[in-house]
Amino acid sequence: MAKGKEMAKFRWLEIYLDNEEEIANLELDIRRTEIELERWTSGDLSHVKITKKSHGARVEEVLDENRQLLQEDKIIRAKTLALIDKFDGIENQILRKKYIEGMSLSDIADCPDVHYSYSTIKKLHAELKRRLRFLDKWDVPDPREDRTPSGSKKVHP
Numbered sequence: 001m002a003k004g005k006e007m008a009k010f011r012w013l014e015i016y017l018d019n020e021e022e023i024a025n026l027e028l029d030i031r032r033t034e035i036e037l038e039r040w041t042s043g044d045l046s047h048v049k050i051t052k053k054s055h056g057a058r059v060e061e062v063l064d065e066n067r068q069l070l071q072e073d074k075i076i077r078a079k080t081l082a083l084i085d086k087f088d089g090i091e092n093q094i095l096r097k098k099y100i101e102g103m104s105l106s107d108i109a110d111c112p113d114v115h116y117s118y119s120t121i122k123k124l125h126a127e128l129k130r131r132l133r134f135l136d137k138w139d140v141p142d143p144r145e146d147r148t149p150s151g152s153k154k155v156h157p
Helices: 003-009 013-043 056-084 089-100 105-110 118-137
Strands: none
Touching: 013 056, 013 089, 056 089, 089 105, 089 118, 105 118
């Protein structure tokens, strides 16, 4: 089965992958905004007069908003990883290595910390997939829904 089709079946995995992408984007946005803020406060733009509605006047506000969103996304990441941690031992290793780290089942079997044959890993994974499909049929809460509504979406400077 193609990875994209398999991922579409597991809502929690889609949430995790979307969340990881958003975290990476926010971290980049925050770094860029910090650089811009430095330019406005002590760099080449420090001599420019800022009006209330100018872009430069909102840089600190944008930075604060993106930092808050990053904190919320890290909470979502932790909740999603906590779901994986509900599985113990080899099941947890298979879920983490396959769906978080993107490893193949044969690569998982070759890991020195796994101590199971490829055929055993394959059987355990098949059982895990059945259980995960069953869980997906239930209304698993989306951890992103716990976000505090800030009234605005991510802001890019």
